[in-house]
Amino acid sequence: MPDPKSRPASDRSLELDPSVQSLTEAMERRWSEASLPRRQREKLARERAKIQARKPQRATYDLPPVLRQRLKQLSDSLRVPASQLAALALLRFFQDLDSGALDLGKFKTPSRSPRYDWNLELPELYQFSERSRKTRARDS
Amino acid sequence: MQTAVKIIAFANQKGGVGKTTSAVTLAHALAARGKRALLVDLDPQGHVALALGLPRQPSLYRLVVESAPLSEVAVRARPNLEIIAGDKSTEQVKRAVTLSDFRESILADLLRRSPYDVVLLDLAPSLDVLHINGLTAADFVVIPTRLDALAIDGVQELLKTMAEVARRGHAFLGYAVLPTFFERTTRETFLQIQAVGKAFGRRVWPPIPQDTRVREAPALGKTLLEYHPDCTAMRGYPENGRRVGGYWQALDRLEEVLHA
Numbered sequence: 021m022p023d024p025k026s027r028p029a030s031d032r033s034l035e036l037d038p039s040v041q042s043l044t045e046a047m048e049r050r051w052s053e054a055s056l057p058r059r060q061r062e063k064l065a066r067e068r069a070k071i072q073a074r075k076p077q078r079a080t081y082d083l084p085p086v087l088r089q090r091l092k093q094l095s096d097s098l099r100v101p102a103s104q105l106a107a108l109a110l111l112r113f114f115q116d117l118d119s120g121a122l123d124l125g126k127f128k129t130p131s132r133s134p135r136y137d138w139n140l141e142l143p144e145l146y147q148f149s150e151r152s153r154k155t156r157a158r159d160s
Numbered sequence: 161m162q163t164a165v166k167i168i169a170f171a172n173q174k175g176g177v178g179k180t181t182s183a184v185t186l187a188h189a190l191a192a193r194g195k196r197a198l199l200v201d202l203d204p205q206g207h208v209a210l211a212l213g214l215p216r217q218p219s220l221y222r223l224v225v226e227s228a229p230l231s232e233v234a235v236r237a238r239p240n241l242e243i244i245a246g247d248k249s250t251e252q253v254k255r256a257v258t259l260s261d262f263r264e265s266i267l268a269d270l271l272r273r274s275p276y277d278v279v280l281l282d283l284a285p286s287l288d289v290l291h292i293n294g295l296t297a298a299d300f301v302v303i304p305t306r307l308d309a310l311a312i313d314g315v316q317e318l319l320k321t322m323a324e325v326a327r328r329g330h331a332f333l334g335y336a337v338l339p340t341f342f343e344r345t346t347r348e349t350f351l352q353i354q355a356v357g358k359a360f361g362r363r364v365w366p367p368i369p370q371d372t373r374v375r376e377a378p379a380l381g382k383t384l385l386e387y388h389p390d391c392t393a394m395r396g397y398p399e400n401g402r403r404v405g406g407y408w409q410a411l412d413r414l415e416e417v418l419h420a
Contacts, residue, residue, distance in 0.1 A: 035361055035362055036357050036361060036362065036364065037362050037364060037365060037366060037413075039366035039396075039404045039405060039409060040353070040357060040364050040365075040366055040367070042399055042400065042402075042404055043344065043353075043366065043367070043397070043399060043404045043405060044350070044353055044354060044357060046344075046399055046400075047344055047349075047350045047353070048350070051347065051350060
């Protein structure tokens with residue numbers, strides 16, 4: 021039985037169990053916050069509550085960089101939050117989908133993933149929207 | 161048919177650290193997950209039987225001193241879970257073992273041939289021949305400990321005893337320190353868990369939170385799984401959307417040991 025004190029620091033067994041690590045970190049955070057002035061403690065508590073309240077609104081999706089860039093440019097030029105633009109775009113998408121104005125079948129290709137049956141051919145979708153944007157810009 | 165039984169000892173030379181509660185809870189949880197489990201009470205207090213709502217019995221005495229077959233003395237406590245109960249006659253077992261030849265391996269010889277997937281040993285907080293027998297039989301040792309200086313001294317003392325047993329040729333698969341009665345709001349607990357983590361690293365399992373239900377369950381002869389499977393001691397603390405610590409997580413760690 022090895023004496024724990026004699027083990028080298030690089031010994032893998034000296035790493036903490038991930039759950040123990042997370043618990044000690046949380047305790048450490050609480051203890052360091054406890055020593056802060058009251059105002060700062062209250063500010064941290066408010067920030068934590070804000071982050072907590074925003075959790076149901078947060079989602080992570082993979083987007084083609086070109087779409088992300090476009091969203092950012094639009095957000096910068098209109099000076100509105102990108103999240104709200106994305107929400108508006110999704111709302112319009114669902115309206116089109118529900119009214120039958122948009123047929124996803126045109127973009128579907130079979131997927132080899134065990135998780136999904138289909139993929140959507142996004143580049144074509146994007147080119148289509150790019151073309152229509154340019155057409156609209158030319159017409160106006 | 162002989163099976164590859166794994167023997168897990170719950171030991172700490174300090175008393176009142178949650179050895180019996182941990183052994184009973186984890187034995188019942190393993191049984192509930194389909195493992196054929198035997199829990200052996202090596203403590204003359206006989207609390208294993210009481211914690212499971214059964215009377216104290218001289219089962220260990222009958223097994224070791226009267227050489228009764230294991231199948232005859234093992235009592236069914238729950239589905240898949242049998243126990244070898246103890247009572248004050250366990251003191252006589254110690255005397256009988258002291259006078260025997262091959263006295264340190266008596267328990268190992270009896271249990272290695274048992275038809276279970278896992279045998280859990282609840283050791284008494286003493287350093288006697290039965291304690292050494294338990295360690296000599298064990299593949300793996302779980303060391304429940306409160307996070308206070310005296311209990312942690314008990315861990316160090318037990319490790320010295322294990323080192324002595326290992327020097328006599330017994331190979332342990334390993335050991336784990338299981339912090340019990342964990343109170344995450346006290347500074348002392350924080351300092352002690354840091355110190356224990358520094359000394360034992362990954363061998364420190366996620367802690368069992370302090371929970372009144374741990375005290376209430378044995379009074380009703382119920383295990384925590386029956387009394388309150390969702391209590392903090394079972395499920396741990398909520399932390400970043402996950403649960404940390406508790407007996408369910410200790411069970412996961414124990415199953416990793418069993419499958420190693």
